[in-house]
Amino acid sequence: MSLSLRDAHRHADRILERVRGGLHDGDELVAQSWNRCVNEHRLDPAGRHQPAVVSRVELEERRARRADVIACARYEMTTLFQQLADTESAVVLTDTDGVIVHMVSTPEFGTEVGPLGLRVGGRWSEAAAGTNGMGTCLAAAGPVSVRREDHFFPEFAQLTCSAVPVYDPQGEIAAVLDVTSRSSLMQQHLLVLLGMTARMIENRLLDARFRNAHPLHFHSRPEFVYTLHEGKLAVGDDGRILAANRSALFQLGLQAMDEVRDRRIDELFETSLEDMLQRSSSASFHPVVMYRANAALRFFAVARRPASDAKAPARPVAPAATAAANQVALPRPAGRGAASSSAATFGDLRLVRHLETARRVIARGTPVLLCGETGSGKEVFARAVHEASPHAGGAFVAVNCASLPETLIESELFGYRAGAFTGAQRTGRRGKILQADGGTLFLDEIADMPLELQARLLRVLDERQVTPLGTEETQPVDFQLVSASHRHLPTLVREGRFREDLYYRLAGIELALPPLRERSDRRELLHAVLAAESDGSSQLSPDAERLLLDYAWPGNVRQLRHVMRSACALADGRPITREHLPSLHTMAAPAPAPTMVALPAAPAAPAEAPPIKLNPIQANERQVLLQLLEQHRWNVSNVAKALDVSRNTLYRKLHKLHIEVSHPD
Numbered sequence: 269m270s271l272s273l274r275d276a277h278r279h280a281d282r283i284l285e286r287v288r289g290g291l292h293d294g295d296e297l298v299a300q301s302w303n304r305c306v307n308e309h310r311l312d313p314a315g316r317h318q319p320a321v322v323s324r325v326e327l328e329e330r331r332a333r334r335a336d337v338i339a340c341a342r343y344e345m346t347t348l349f350q351q352l353a354d355t356e357s358a359v360v361l362t363d364t365d366g367v368i369v370h371m372v373s374t375p376e377f378g379t380e381v382g383p384l385g386l387r388v389g390g391r392w393s394e395a396a397a398g399t400n401g402m403g404t405c406l407a408a409a410g411p412v413s414v415r416r417e418d419h420f421f422p423e424f425a426q427l428t429c430s431a432v433p434v435y436d437p438q439g440e441i442a443a444v445l446d447v448t449s450r451s452s453l454m455q456q457h458l459l460v461l462l463g464m465t466a467r468m469i470e471n472r473l474l475d476a477r478f479r480n481a482h483p484l485h486f487h488s489r490p491e492f493v494y495t496l497h498e499g500k501l502a503v504g505d506d507g508r509i510l511a512a513n514r515s516a517l518f519q520l521g522l523q524a525m526d527e528v529r530d531r532r533i534d535e536l537f538e539t540s541l542e543d544m545l546q547r548s549s550s551a552s553f554h555p556v557v558m559y560r561a562n563a564a565l566r567f568f569a570v571a572r573r574p575a576s577d578a579k580a581p582a583r584p585v586a587p588a589a590t591a592a593a594n595q596v597a598l599p600r601p602a603g604r605g606a607a608s609s610s611a612a613t614f615g616d617l618r619l620v621r622h623l624e625t626a627r628r629v630i631a632r633g634t635p636v637l638l639c640g641e642t643g644s645g646k647e648v649f650a651r652a653v654h655e656a657s658p659h660a661g662g663a664f665v666a667v668n669c670a671s672l673p674e675t676l677i678e679s680e681l682f683g684y685r686a687g688a689f690t691g692a693q694r695t696g697r698r699g700k701i702l703q704a705d706g707g708t709l710f711l712d713e714i715a716d717m718p719l720e721l722q723a724r725l726l727r728v729l730d731e732r733q734v735t736p737l738g739t740e741e742t743q744p745v746d747f748q749l750v751s752a753s754h755r756h757l758p759t760l761v762r763e764g765r766f767r768e769d770l771y772y773r774l775a776g777i778e779l780a781l782p783p784l785r786e787r788s789d790r791r792e793l794l795h796a797v798l799a800a801e802s803d804g805s806s807q808l809s810p811d812a813e814r815l816l817l818d819y820a821w822p823g824n825v826r827q828l829r830h831v832m833r834s835a836c837a838l839a840d841g842r843p844i845t846r847e848h849l850p851s852l853h854t855m856a857a858p859a860p861a862p863t864m865v866a867l868p869a870a871p872a873a874p875a876e877a878p879p880i881k882l883n884p885i886q887a888n889e890r891q892v893l894l895q896l897l898e899q900h901r902w903n904v905s906n907v908a909k910a911l912d913v914s915r916n917t918l919y920r921k922l923h924k925l926h927i928e929v930s931h932p933d
């Protein structure tokens with residue numbers, strides 16, 4: 269991991285030479301840091317770095333002191349780690365002395381970098397570890413990237429870190445958020461992502477520390493209220509501002525928290541808190557206009573009652589679903605396409621991890637957004653999330669926004685009183701949201717929710733109360749929200765077809781469920797579904813199993829269930845063979861949504877190829893061709909004959925699909 273001895277000397281000479289040259293105006297952060305390391309901390313770049321790690325007791329004390337910051341950062345860090353999709357990286361949080369208090373990485377990378385001190389308890393201040401992302405960010409009080417040999421000590425020369433400060437609501441640095449990776453690419457992009465994550469943590473911290481205050485959300489553009497860019501103030505009962513986020517200061521043209529703290533709302537804006545609260549509650553969700561006092565600035569704002577006034581979740585925390593041995597017992601799904609097995613298994617590591625992540629975040633009521641191809645088991649997963657949530661004792665209420673006519677979604681969700689509209693039931697109807705009170709509301713195919721209902725849903729999520737159609741009366745409601753979509757919501761947001769503010773509300777955490785063809789537990793799932801469809805009486809022949817394992821499954825687990833059901837019927841008690849799987853022999857399997865998938869080289873390919881990028885249609889074709897090649901013992905002429913194409917055409921196709929034929933016939 270470290271440089272060779274010669275390179276390490278060269279590295280030290282370079283640093284010392286630069287420091288001896290003296291600092292100049294406009295010197296970059298790294299040169300300033302080297303200077304501090306040598307002249308203030310008396311570090312020697314040619315010396316051996318000894319990782320500093322605090323004792324367990326000290327670590328616990330530090331973590332206790334920053335408990336709320338860690339709690340607010342935890343799942344933002346997990347989400348960031350998932351977004352980066354870089355297994356050779358770690359997302360790290362340090363306290364203000366540079367001691368790591370929380371870290372997210374793969375176990376493998378953690379084991380690799382642990383000896384360098386990159387682990388919980390490791391001390392990364394500049395004085396302890398020389399120039400590095402976390403320590404230099406603290407010293408410079410700003411974002412920084414430290415690439416490979418910018419590090420002071422050669423031990424870290426194969427790592428690159430980017431770090432940003434996280435501020436508390438008083439405007440003081442509360443922590444440093446860092447990504448350390450083997451890759452030195454895209455640091456600028458990473459700093460932006462880190463900055464956004466830091467802001468999310470700061471906003472959460474503001475909410476957590478000022479639960480008894482009135483939150484006031486504002487922005488100069490109404491569509492930015494409730495997004496990451498909104499200004500946020502915590503306002504006391506007397507209308508005095510207790511705290512603000514960074515965006516609030518920026519929008520108000522102020523530099524420091526002191527300039528806003530303790531000022532009254534009406535001093536800043538031409539309105540009072542009471543007036544704001546009243547106008548916000550009567551203007552449905554929509555932000556109302558207010559003006560910056562003594563300036564021609566107009567803002568759109570929403571003021572709310574304190575979160576601590578809201579009804580607290582009543583139910584005790586249910587025992588967590590256990591991920592032991594990568595097996596999670598799932599409850600039996602009900603309704604549309606329900607599995608007939610009493611328990612489904614999730615052996616794929618990603619799913620186990622997702623479930624674990626979901627379990628952790630829902631304990632705090634965070635909404636979960638599931639994305640994945642159709643039939644990939646989003647509802648089954650949502651039920652597992654419900655079972656693991658503090659709302660497990662309540663109902664699991666599923667609403668499929670795609671299967672309901674637009675006109676019915678509203679009454680289905682919000683309910684109505686008797687006679688609210690023509691055709692309404694005489695008794696009125698309790699909507700799904702109220703049915704989910706104390707339980708989980710699962711909104712499937714959320715992308716299909718009409719825009720105007722999106723605004724109403726947002727309001728329910730915000731206020732935690734529902735107004736059924738035809739009534740004035742609001743009813744408090746408390747539920748865990750899980751939503752799902754097979755469409756890419758950020759794209760719909762960009763196209764103006766889905767509200768950005770709602771997207772952020774739904775995606776407290778976003779989990780991508782893998783398609784069946786990418787799941788490592790395909791074999792177990794296959795046998796579990798077979799057992800469920802045949803009451804355990806059917807057997808699979810080895811060649812049928814091979815065919816099932818190699819198939820691309822564009823319809824995912826749902827398609828698997830259908831195929832197994834008809835195979836059991838065709839086999840009629842005999843072992844299932846390839847001929848009982850006629851639908852899998854056709855080349856033209858229906859294609860799933862055109863997203864790019866990364867396929868590992870298929871097991872049947874003779875040589876070990878690196879992962880390749882194919883779209884799902886190509887991936888399907890590749891699977892089918894591999895099966896045919898296997899079937900014809902890799903005799904290309906015979907396969908060409910079977911497909912009724914020329915050998916040259918087939919070779920071109922094989923080449924395009926990255927199938928190597930080592931012994932051309």
Ligand SMILES: Nc1ncnc2c1ncn2[C@@H]1O[C@H](COP(=O)(O)OP(=O)(O)OP(=O)(O)O)[C@@H](O)[C@H]1O
Pocket residue numbers: 601604605606607608609611612613614640641642643644645646647648649712713754793796797825826829
């Ligand atoms: N892990 C599993 N074990 C057994 N059966 C499963 C599993 N996951 C999904 N299924 C079955 O596959 C079918 C589709 O599952 P589900 O409805 O959860 O998928 P979905 O992703 O929500 O689909 P859609 O996108 O169409 O809403 C159901 O019959 C379900 O019982």
